[in-house]
Amino acid sequence: MTNQAGPTSSDLRATGARIDTLIDASAAGGPVARERAEELVRLVADLYGAGLERLLEIVDEQVGLEDKTLDALAKDDLVASLLIVHGLHPYDVTTRVENALEGVRPYLGSHGGDVELISVGEGVVRLRMLGSCDGCPSSSVTLKLAVEGAIEAAAPEITAIEVEEPTAKEKTGPTIPVASLFSRVGETAAPQMDGGSSWEVVPELAVLAPGAVVQMVVGGIPVVGCRVGTDLFAFRDQCARCGRPMDGAAVARRLGGPLGDAVLQCPACRAHYEVRRAGACLDAEELHLDPLPLLVDGETVSVAVPSPVSA
Structure with missing residues (x-):
């Protein structure tokens, strides 16, 4: 059997945009038509969410959801996004953020830096940047892209990232410029990148x-x-x-x-x-x-x- 490639991230974004367009178009029929369209989307989403939850329960009852299986589900972008939407993801938000940061550490290390997770709560991630970038003036942009992108993909429910500034005693050399490094997830990376990233x-x-x-x-x-x-x-x-x-x-x-x-x-x-x-x-x-x-x-x-x- 030949495996066919599943939907890409671009395909999923296009589908979401199409749903929004159709709902907006329904507004031409008046407020009642729009409300009915939105209710239809909610009902369909709830139906599939309930089916997905029952599917996981049946698999757990029959063969058991072992760590290897849960890890495979969590690593599939499409499945993981659906599990997050319906509150069924096997890993909590803190674990997902920790895994995301672990994935970008090799890149941060190439800048002579690292990142420490301080806390996750109420939609906010608090971080502390460590190390130095050895005089690389573009580090604030590249580090922002790497860390923010990883967290956004792993935990879309996160709405803000706060970075703790090192104290004077901790600064032993040229440190990574973290002031105003992060704001709300999804904002433009830097003024000089007019077209975004x-x-x-x-x-x-x-x-x-x-x-x-x-x-x-x-x-x-x-x-x-x-x-x-x-x-x-x-x-x-x-x-x-x-x-x-x-x-x-x-x-x-x-x-x-x-x-x-x-x-x-x-x-x-x-x-x-x-x-x-x-x-x-x-x-x-x-x-x-x-x-x-x-x-x-x-x-x-x-x-x-x-x-x-x-x-």
Whole structure:
């Protein structure tokens, strides 16, 4: 039997938008017609919710819902979203937020940072950002995209994210700029990103071999990606010194550096960039590649890219 691909996130958003459009169109028949349309949607949703709940009860009674099965249900985007809507998700909101943060920690680590979950309650997540980004001025945007996107996908009932500022004693060097880093989930990432941003699935990164480099266009943005050991990294495909694409770039170990240090060299001007330090330039401290948030969910790799600004 051939497995057919299920609906994508875009398909589901399109379906939701179509339902809203149909309800709005029903308003042409007056307030009563609109109320009937909304009631119909609620009744259908309640019916399917009750059926889904009974289905889980039957499976539990017959074969048992083991942790492996619950985990598989929670990892399926479509099933998980339906379970959340009907209050049937096997994991509570705190667990889902914790799992989401665990998924973005490798990316935060590439900036020399980390995140600590302080509390979850009444629709609000409170976080503390840790570590430093070693002089990367774009970290506030990229960290916001990574953490906010992960939490929004795992726990859509969260309405706000609050970030605790480190105390003066905790600041031992250049720290991640977290002031006003987050507000309500879903707002525009940063003023300079006029067109917003989006997460794009990038199959090329999922199959990338250790030490390999790949160039691609993601959401209209030129991107260069590489794998160092088991870790993946993505940057805008533009050298910070000469402004050219990184055509033919290769990953090499930094001379004199510790094992695991990796350098990406621009073939055009020979500038060297530290991959694990968010693309910091070894030849000029003020320069760096522009890192892009990257999330790995099983065999799927996604990159957050700013939407191209229209002319």
